[in-house]
Amino acid sequence: MTERPPLTHLLDALRGGDRGAQSQLFALVYDELKRIARGHLRRGRQGLTVNPSTLVHEAFLKFHNAGSGNLQNSAHFYNVMAQAMRQVLLDLARHHAAERHGGALVRTELGDEIPDDLSLDTLLEVDDALTKLAACDADLAQLVEWHFFGGLQFTEIAALRGQNERTVRRHWDMARAFLLKAMHGADAGA
Amino acid sequence: MQPAHWQRLKPWLERLLDVEVGARASILDALPKVDRELRVDLEALLREHDAGASLDQGAVAIAAPLIDAGHSTAELEGERVGQQIGPYRL
Numbered sequence: 195m196t197e198r199p200p201l202t203h204l205l206d207a208l209r210g211g212d213r214g215a216q217s218q219l220f221a222l223v224y225d226e227l228k229r230i231a232r233g234h235l236r237r238g239r240q241g242l243t244v245n246p247s248t249l250v251h252e253a254f255l256k257f258h259n260a261g262s263g264n265l266q267n268s269a270h271f272y273n274v275m276a277q278a279m280r281q282v283l284l285d286l287a288r289h290h291a292a293e294r295h296g297g298a299l300v301r302t303e304l305g306d307e308i309p310d311d312l313s314l315d316t317l318l319e320v321d322d323a324l325t326k327l328a329a330c331d332a333d334l335a336q337l338v339e340w341h342f343f344g345g346l347q348f349t350e351i352a353a354l355r356g357q358n359e360r361t362v363r364r365h366w367d368m369a370r371a372f373l374l375k376a377m378h379g380a381d382a383g384a
Numbered sequence: 385m386q387p388a389h390w391q392r393l394k395p396w397l398e399r400l401l402d403v404e405v406g407a408r409a410s411i412l413d414a415l416p417k418v419d420r421e422l423r424v425d426l427e428a429l430l431r432e433h434d435a436g437a438s439l440d441q442g443a444v445a446i447a448a449p450l451i452d453a454g455h456s457t458a459e460l461e462g463e464r465v466g467q468q469i470g471p472y473r474l
Binding site: 279280283286287313316317320326329330331341342343345364367368370371372373374375376378 | 391430433435
């Protein structure tokens with residue numbers, strides 16, 4: 195049996211461009227995020243708040259405590275986390291959209307409130323707009339993934355990027371304007 | 385939007401967002417007159433910016449009703465139960 199390699203080794207492999215390592219780490223993070231989300235649900239439906247930053251930090255602590263010593267300030271870690279968050283949330287949105295269109299949505303004890311179309315559409319539209327942004331501006335697209343999907347705060351992103359918080363906020367404003375313009379079909383520059 | 389067009393817009397947009405609203409007109413007036421599209425797109429981006437803090441709540445907050453429905457999370461999870469991803473136990 196192969197022992198589980200420490201995540202630090204995976205991150206080293208990622209830096210070396212190992213795509214296999216990327217998919218392994220992605221799958222691990224993906225699963226962890228869903229487990230954490232379920233934990234939040236179990237802890238109480240009343241006043242449910244899911245702070246995305248908390249999800250990322252819980253996952254970070256778990257990995258860190260598991261012996262992954264140098265994850266801190268790893269842009270790779272946050273990239274993978276944010277991409278996993280994006281994937282999980284879009285999977286949920288698409289799953290609900292398919293259920294809605296197929297008429298197979300069944301209410302469960304936890305599911306009395308069926309999500310409205312706005313949530314579904316907004317997520318799918320942001321994802322589509324973010325793909326357009328990535329084609330134009332990789333830096334701003336990474337900022338959106340970290341902040342919007344990964345829940346990283348501006349101060350954390352500023353530290354990771356070696357920028358001041360004001361710059362990160364202004365870049366977020368620019369990225370958000372791009373996304374909203376694309377979402378509203380006003381992309382006249384296409 | 386084409387990448388080259390965005391790269392042309394970007395420094396102007398950054399300047400425009402860095403000043404008070406009242407100071408924007410002079411910046412817009414300094415744009416190359418021949419590039420009508422540049423001004424139209426910058427004005428559209430400013431309108432989106434000024435419209436409010438939409439998206440600031442983040443994806444998880446927007447998706448809260450989806451997560452709150454619970455059963456889909458469980459179903460998505462169920463698809464992976466028992467699987468082995470590389471050397472990892474799930």
